[in-house]
Amino acid sequence: MSAAGQHILVYPFPTSGHFIPFLDLTHRLLNRRLTVTVLVTPNNLHLLDPLLTRHASSSLHHLLLPDMDPLPAPNLPARLRRLRDLHYPALLQWFQSLTSPPVAIFSDFFLGWTQSLASELGLRRIVFSPSSSFSYSLNMSLCRESLRIDDPQAENQTLSFPDIPNSPKYPAYQINSIYRTYKDADPDKEFYRRNWLQNLESWGVVFNTFSDLEAIYIDHLKKEIMGHDRIWAVGPVLGDDGLDTTNRGGSSSVPFQDLVAWLDSRDDNSVVYVSFGSHYVLTLKQMDVVASGLEESGVNFVWSVREPKASQVSRDHGVIPDGFEDRVAGKGFLIKGWAPQLAVLRHRAVGAFLTHCGWNSTLEGIAAGVVMLTWPMGADQFTNTKLLVDECGVGIRVGESTQNIPESSTLARMLVESLDGSRAERSQAKMLSEEALNAVNGGTSDNDLGSLVKAINEIKPSTGSNKI
Numbered sequence: 349m350s351a352a353g354q355h356i357l358v359y360p361f362p363t364s365g366h367f368i369p370f371l372d373l374t375h376r377l378l379n380r381r382l383t384v385t386v387l388v389t390p391n392n393l394h395l396l397d398p399l400l401t402r403h404a405s406s407s408l409h410h411l412l413l414p415d416m417d418p419l420p421a422p423n424l425p426a427r428l429r430r431l432r433d434l435h436y437p438a439l440l441q442w443f444q445s446l447t448s449p450p451v452a453i454f455s456d457f458f459l460g461w462t463q464s465l466a467s468e469l470g471l472r473r474i475v476f477s478p479s480s481s482f483s484y485s486l487n488m489s490l491c492r493e494s495l496r497i498d499d500p501q502a503e504n505q506t507l508s509f510p511d512i513p514n515s516p517k518y519p520a521y522q523i524n525s526i527y528r529t530y531k532d533a534d535p536d537k538e539f540y541r542r543n544w545l546q547n548l549e550s551w552g553v554v555f556n557t558f559s560d561l562e563a564i565y566i567d568h569l570k571k572e573i574m575g576h577d578r579i580w581a582v583g584p585v586l587g588d589d590g591l592d593t594t595n596r597g598g599s600s601s602v603p604f605q606d607l608v609a610w611l612d613s614r615d616d617n618s619v620v621y622v623s624f625g626s627h628y629v630l631t632l633k634q635m636d637v638v639a640s641g642l643e644e645s646g647v648n649f650v651w652s653v654r655e656p657k658a659s660q661v662s663r664d665h666g667v668i669p670d671g672f673e674d675r676v677a678g679k680g681f682l683i684k685g686w687a688p689q690l691a692v693l694r695h696r697a698v699g700a701f702l703t704h705c706g707w708n709s710t711l712e713g714i715a716a717g718v719v720m721l722t723w724p725m726g727a728d729q730f731t732n733t734k735l736l737v738d739e740c741g742v743g744i745r746v747g748e749s750t751q752n753i754p755e756s757s758t759l760a761r762m763l764v765e766s767l768d769g770s771r772a773e774r775s776q777a778k779m780l781s782e783e784a785l786n787a788v789n790g791g792t793s794d795n796d797l798g799s800l801v802k803a804i805n806e807i808k809p810s811t812g813s814n815k816i
Contacts, residue, residue: 378403384408553574629656639668655668700721710735
């Protein structure tokens with residue numbers, strides 16, 4: 349190619365927590381003159397709007413493929429299998445119809461099956477991990493060792509991982525249920541395992557992390573897991589560099605200017621931001637504890653609440669207690685639904701973050717330099733909590749899913765203490781924030797991004813062979 353760099357296909361997993369950071373990274377790749385086609389489904393097409401308005405149509409394209417039929421959210425293996433069956437033949441036909449197809453497939457780690465597609469087409473495949481390299485190592489260990497738990501109901505059975513740096517240990521309930529209930533005869537779960545292990549065959553892996561945060565895990569992956577150096581830590585990618593962060597991922601349910609005006613009226617580091625992510629709905633007991641804790645603490649807070657659907661209320665999912673909003677008027681700002689989280693965390697008034705520790709939230713909190721009150725709910729969140737609390741010293745443990753729910757008085761005390769400027773976690777958070785920002789502004793992550801783009805530009809167009 350002449351003025352532009354090589355052409356690649358970007359294939360995010362079609363959920364917001366995976367899709368949005370991949371688009372943030374795509375923005376940076378476009379700024380480095382790569383040509384990109386993004387595979388998108390109708391449900392996520394609107395998420396492309398910021399990129400489409402920012403970049404020329406000659407460098408950014410999209411490939412629209414159908415959504416998979418709805419399946420229960422917990423049934424991830426079946427969803428992945430359905431997605432493969434739906435998209436593999438369509439992608440194969442699309443590639444074969446082009447005279448100058450992309451030279452590489454850059455796909456989410458949940459889409460390991462795209463390695464088979466890349467091999468069939470003679471292309472390189474690059475993995476994108478929207479989770480930490482620590483979590484990636486744990487998942488790889490679980491799949492390679494075919495974890496077996498003696499009794500799936502024994503939630504406190506200790507599981508050790510001596511092959512991972514620092515030899516982490518977890519009670520069984522903190523391990524993803526996919527692994528806890530794994531059976532050889534289950535075709536969906538066996539597909540999940542094989543699908544994940546296909547990431548080992550990829551040409552390279554890109555992480556939304558930075559070296560100062562996860563150096564030992566990145567090094568472990570290079571030496572012990574992948575066996576090569578084509579691993580790039582390019583984060584945190586957070587929608588900066590010209591993209592509007594106020595509408596990153598959606599439109600707020602409250603006017604943004606009203607939220608900013610409320611925050612502007614507060615002192616520096618005097619507000620706690622509360623959010624448990626865009627998907628998790630609190631149980632009745634969790635909701636009562638959070639609401640009571642906020643009320644008892646007297647702290648200023650912004651709370652992004654995901655309210656349950658009518659069918660979930662009957663299954664013990666919580667709603668905001670009657671009268672709560674009136675009782676905290678002047679102290680609390682409630683957002684029912686999606687919130688401009690990145691913009692909130694960056695505001696000078698916000699000093700602490702009560703979080704479920706999803707990786708995107710973890711990175712946003714780190715970059716903002718706030719103290720994090722950790723309450724992981726599932727997936728990679730327990731691993732992220734270990735990183736924040738035990739290794740980085742920027743987090744304070746509050747609760748753990750439904751197994752460890754604090755008393756409201758305990759939560760109230762922790763909320764107050766999190767805003768104490770003399771706490772060691774606050775100085776650590778500011779230091780880690782500087783390291784994160786330095787990494788993407790001329791530091792290690794910026795260098796890794798340049799190295800990634802250089803490596804892609806050196807790929808020769810396919811001749812039917814995928815040899816390195």
